[in-house]
Amino acid sequence: MSSHREAPEISKDPVADSTDLYAFVSPDAPDTVTLIANYVPLQAPDGGPNFYEFGVDVLYEINIDNDGDGVADVVYQFRFTSETTNRTTFLYNTGPILSLTDTTWNRRQTYTVTRWEEGRSPTVLASGVPCPPCNIGPLSTPQYPQLAADAVVTVAPGTKVFAGQRAEGFYVDLGAIFDLGDLRPFEQDHTTFGLSNTGLGQMAAGVNSTAGVNVHSIAIQVPIADLTHGGTTPTSVTATNAVLGIWTTASRQKVCVRGGAPWGESGTGTVAAGPFVQVSRLGNPLVNEVLIPLAAKDHWNSEPPSGDSQFASYVAHPELAGLLPVLYPGVFPNLAAFDAAGAPRSDLVAILLTGIPSGVVPGFQNYTGATQADMLRLNVAIPPTTTTPSNLGLIGGDPAGYPNGRRVFDDVTTIEIRAVAGATLPLVDPSYTPDGAAGVVSMGLTSGPTDLTAMGTEKYLPDFPYLGVPHSGFKFPSKSA
């Protein structure tokens, strides 16, 4: 997945497990940027009675580098508090929850938003901001969209926040891709390792594995000038301060002592002490998931982007590029030859670690300099595409989409599979001819580049926080095996 359960240790700590990061110029407020960091992956909507929530012992951060060194210059920090209002019941709610202050709602969260900027004292933008409840069902949360809308709070001029449950917006065919790289639309070409009676062998439609699950989102919309170096709103794509590098992190305190102490939340006696240490990180989708070796994934999660040169070889020589010609014999001969020659994938290094310099794609750049750092890179001078955007982003001719930041509907899996398959190699090596399959390979989850709903399985919102209303537990029970 984008970054769901992507590393062995963080997969055991879901409240700190970042799953997706989005950054885009807000289509309905183009003088602002919207940043969304998702956590708590793969929520079964009916997962009660203790429905999902953020970690009260986790420091969530959205980091912005505005001078290209892979070090944060502006950070938005989010800390959550839980409250059990009725200590005599086992229920999450004792009646319909009709407002964010309803006394029938027993287990609720609020949060504090703090803005940190290099060289300045931290500013608490707001505290006690309510999260909405989880979407339980027609009896418990009968007016859910309004409940969630009430949790969108303006905390500063031009700045609003939301933190709470959302429908998972990332679409992917997990069942296929993690079954030894199967892509259902192309499985007739899969090697199948000599196995017979696999049931494979014919083209099949993709399956959106995340179509019915929820996630917890931390979303903030801020004026562009609050993020850029110099505090201005760039209007030129080539302006020196036009590109932001963005990533999210989750951190925990070094020490945790369980039981027997008077401190801790809800009488658990669990205490934490010491400085926060980073346990989760996410910039570009799928980097840690697909490019970083299993043994290095949790280490990658603990590192800052400024140290990513240590991982650059995994980007320059991606294992997946070598696997594709093996899994799909005869389909990627040019990629196989390039890979065999041992040349680095400078296209992937540019897309993922430095940004694309001017002159490579006409009218576009999101270069942040020579420092290799995994960050979403957003050129804020590129206006949002409001007419016929492409879910393929830049490779679909839409410069407002991934890898120029990332919008909620961008088909990042297809974009990155095609890039790894060689579709973007001519950007840096005009002599290279991509294999025909590199331009068409996909998971088969959209009907085409202008499909912004993953064939009706995603229902994004036109405005903040953009990710859809979470699936109701009553309407979307967990799938049985």
Next chain:
Amino acid sequence: MHGFSRRWFLKTGSAAVVAAGAISTLPGLPSAVGALETQGPADAEATLSAEADASSALEEPLVAHVRDLSTGEIGLFSGTREITILDPQLAARLLRAAR
């Protein structure tokens, strides 16, 4: 960064202490503390008696992690701070108390 002084450590004598993976309250800790070295500035009040500080409240957890008995390296964690002290005698006493 705030340094943990000898006095500060004595004030927190009822803290849960982690030594070699064990968690234990050490009532005898104040008297066990010897010449505690700190990373911070020298504490002019280092000679304050344990009795004088016993009335002070422990307002937040204090955790000590003995990392190396031979060097006496001990990590102290409180709030969001961490400092490292070097005190072989204290490390040895903590180990004895934990056994």
